Amino acid sequence: MQLTRAGFLVLLWLFVLAALRVVRSDLYAASGLRASGLPGFRRSEKSARGSKAPRQLVVTHGALTGTRISLDGRPILIGRADDSTLVLDDDFASTRHARLSMRGTDWYVEDLGSTNGTYLDRAKVTAPLRVPLGTPIRIGKTVIELRS
Amino acid sequence: MGSPVPSGEGSPGASAATNTSPGLKAPTRRGTELVMLSFAAGLVTLALILVELNQERSLSLRILYLGLAYLGLFACAHLAVRRWAPYADPAILPCVALLNGLGLVVIHRIDLALEGTVFPDGSTWDPVAFKQVIWTGIGLLLFAATLKFLPDHRMLARFGYTFGLVGLVALLLPGVLPGFIAPTINGAKIWLRVGPLSIQPGEFAKILLMVFFAAFLVSKRDLFTVAGRRFLGMDLPRARDLGPLFAAWGVTVAVMVLQKDLGSSLLFFGIVLVLLYIATERAAWVVLGLGMFAGGAVVAWKLFTHVQQRVANWQDPIARYDVVGGGYQISQSLFALATGGIGGAGLGAGRPEMIPEANTDFITAVIGEELGFVGFAALLLVYMVFALRGLRGAIAVRDSFGKLLGGGLAFAVCFQVFIVVGGITKLIPMTGITAPFLSYGGSSLLANYILVALLLRISAAARAPQRIAKPKPQQPAIADQHTVMVERPK
Numbered sequence: 001m002q003l004t005r006a007g008f009l010v011l012l013w014l015f016v017l018a019a020l021r022v023v024r025s026d027l028y029a030a031s032g033l034r035a036s037g038l039p040g041f042r043r044s045e046k047s048a049r050g051s052k053a054p055r056q057l058v059v060t061h062g063a064l065t066g067t068r069i070s071l072d073g074r075p076i077l078i079g080r081a082d083d084s085t086l087v088l089d090d091d092f093a094s095t096r097h098a099r100l101s102m103r104g105t106d107w108y109v110e111d112l113g114s115t116n117g118t119y120l121d122r123a124k125v126t127a128p129l130r131v132p133l134g135t136p137i138r139i140g141k142t143v144i145e146l147r148s
Numbered sequence: 149m150g151s152p153v154p155s156g157e158g159s160p161g162a163s164a165a166t167n168t169s170p171g172l173k174a175p176t177r178r179g180t181e182l183v184m185l186s187f188a189a190g191l192v193t194l195a196l197i198l199v200e201l202n203q204e205r206s207l208s209l210r211i212l213y214l215g216l217a218y219l220g221l222f223a224c225a226h227l228a229v230r231r232w233a234p235y236a237d238p239a240i241l242p243c244v245a246l247l248n249g250l251g252l253v254v255i256h257r258i259d260l261a262l263e264g265t266v267f268p269d270g271s272t273w274d275p276v277a278f279k280q281v282i283w284t285g286i287g288l289l290l291f292a293a294t295l296k297f298l299p300d301h302r303m304l305a306r307f308g309y310t311f312g313l314v315g316l317v318a319l320l321l322p323g324v325l326p327g328f329i330a331p332t333i334n335g336a337k338i339w340l341r342v343g344p345l346s347i348q349p350g351e352f353a354k355i356l357l358m359v360f361f362a363a364f365l366v367s368k369r370d371l372f373t374v375a376g377r378r379f380l381g382m383d384l385p386r387a388r389d390l391g392p393l394f395a396a397w398g399v400t401v402a403v404m405v406l407q408k409d410l411g412s413s414l415l416f417f418g419i420v421l422v423l424l425y426i427a428t429e430r431a432a433w434v435v436l437g438l439g440m441f442a443g444g445a446v447v448a449w450k451l452f453t454h455v456q457q458r459v460a461n462w463q464d465p466i467a468r469y470d471v472v473g474g475g476y477q478i479s480q481s482l483f484a485l486a487t488g489g490i491g492g493a494g495l496g497a498g499r500p501e502m503i504p505e506a507n508t509d510f511i512t513a514v515i516g517e518e519l520g521f522v523g524f525a526a527l528l529l530v531y532m533v534f535a536l537r538g539l540r541g542a543i544a545v546r547d548s549f550g551k552l553l554g555g556g557l558a559f560a561v562c563f564q565v566f567i568v569v570g571g572i573t574k575l576i577p578m579t580g581i582t583a584p585f586l587s588y589g590g591s592s593l594l595a596n597y598i599l600v601a602l603l604l605r606i607s608a609a610a611r612a613p614q615r616i617a618k619p620k621p622q623q624p625a626i627a628d629q630h631t632v633m634v635e636r637p638k
Contacts, residue, residue: 008198015187018187019242019530023533066543072613082547087548
């Protein structure tokens with residue numbers, strides 16, 4: 001009887017540990033963060049890492065601070081519209097404000113005719129501009145940057 | 149959601165998508181969910197076997213069938229998730245399955261303990277485990293229906309005000325209706341009697357009001373971040389922006405006064421505060437809200453005897469053991485927890501008949517006795533994983549409404565567990581409230597299954613790979629033209 005009692009408790013804890021394990025591996029998948037510390041996790045990405053290609057977009061200022069979007073080559077739409085990739089809630093952002101798109105291995109930012117403009121570092125974006133890694137892009141009150 | 153797209157437009161999105169690295173297909177992880185569900189069902193079956201063994205009842209294959217039936221029930225829910233929300237979080241449903249299953253086993257176990265008991269008024273104990281199984285079935289049906297008919301959680305935001313009104317009415321209805329429709333049971337007036345059914349509209353109101361508050365805060369977020377005057381290093385909000393907080397406070401007090409339901413009012417006010425905090429990231433709201441709640445609680449304590457009773461029972465339950473409406477309940481729960489100790493008495497080997505309201509408000513005390521500190525801690529961790537995944541989905545989802553709603557829903561479950569467990573362990577005054585998924589009660593279970601469906605929907609939106617970028621009709625192929633658009637939108 002004692003054995004079954006202890007056994008059940010052990011199994012209960014095993015369930016908790018299993019659930020936490022699921023959570024652990026899932027953390028990276030959901031956020032677009034790569035699991036750099038985990039050996040054998042997504043090896044295909046490791047190879048891509050050598051080149052300094054941007055892998056994610058990070059919001060560094062504004063209401064959405066901390067949001068990360070992993071870059072998979074598809075263009076990123078930024079604006080207040082519901083179907084934008086990054087939906088801004090910002091009075092200074094337009095419905096379709098800016099777009100980040102990939103050409104070759106570089107990412108370009110272009111302004112989609114926004115009212116208040118898009119700024120790459122300090123310069124106003126008037127034509128598609130190449131976005132270097134870690135350079136802030138300011139849209140209204142939101143600042144985003146690309147990271148590898 | 150998107151407007152019709154003129155055909156033949158050279159969409160830059162499509163051209164950009166072709167030269168990308170594939171292979172970043174997000175895993176749905178539905179397989180993991182199924183494995184975890186089987187694990188949960190196995191644990192529940194084992195718990196049932198242990199109960200039957202410890203109660204010295206004959207074991208038969210029937211138990212295995214019951215276990216398989218339980219697995220089948222959740223396999224159906226799993227299929228619904230697979231069909232309608234393939235990218236939903238894999239850890240949430242198994243946690244719910246385990247909690248609900250253990251709840252069923254414990255309710256069955258309490259039935260066994262109370263079998264044949266004759267109450268002072270001559271009635272005998274009516275087994276409720278089977279009813280709870282039916283409620284679970286209905287709950288899972290509602291769960292699947294919610295997933296099916298709500299393909300996008302943002303649809304809810306459109307009905308924000310409607311939901312708010314319905315929720316408010318549902319919350320306050322039992323308090324103002326006459327006694328024959330809304331009877332007072334155990335001192336609280338929170339039930340509505342419709343024919344043979346008793347429902348607690350407050351449980352559903354919780355979710356409706358959360359939807360309302362999330363929608364309201366998303367549309368009016370800027371109002372709440374306008375800085376008022378600074379005080380002690382905090383930006384206090386302006387007085388006129390305090391309206392919603394006062395409204396929530398008023399409703400809370402009304403619930404406390406009209407329905408004598410301390411737990412719900414605490415839960416409701418906590419949810420509003422957390423939503424405000426998530427929306428504005430300003431501690432001032434929390435400090436103000438807590439101050440208002442403390443003020444309201446002190447006034448309520450001065451004015452109402454039932455509040456005074458609860459507080460006195462909390463301060464020294466043993467001293468008031470023999471007083472009518474005194475510390476008997478909390479004392480018995482503390483005795484049960486003490487009997488359980490570290491390792492517990494073993495499933496089916498405790499004495500739940502000694503605990504009042506064992507299958508509703510005090511079910512966690514029964515579990516604490518039979519599984520002990522070790523098992524109870526594991527159970528709380530299961531709740532934690534559940535809330536963690538809910539919050540994770542809320543962080544990862546891209547729209548503010550989803551963030552607020554997901555955060556609020558996950559917090560609500562967490563806070564409810566805190567209120568229940570805090571009550572039975574004498575950390576805070578005992579307030580009659582159900583433990584989510586564990587306690588016997590149809591309304592609570594149904595409402596919580598809807599809540600789970602919403603959380604899964606939000607996490608699915610967060611984890612799903614983004615659809616191929618939609619071409620934008622009003623901006624034809626700007627990437628292909630080396631011109632500069634300077635036209636201003638209207």
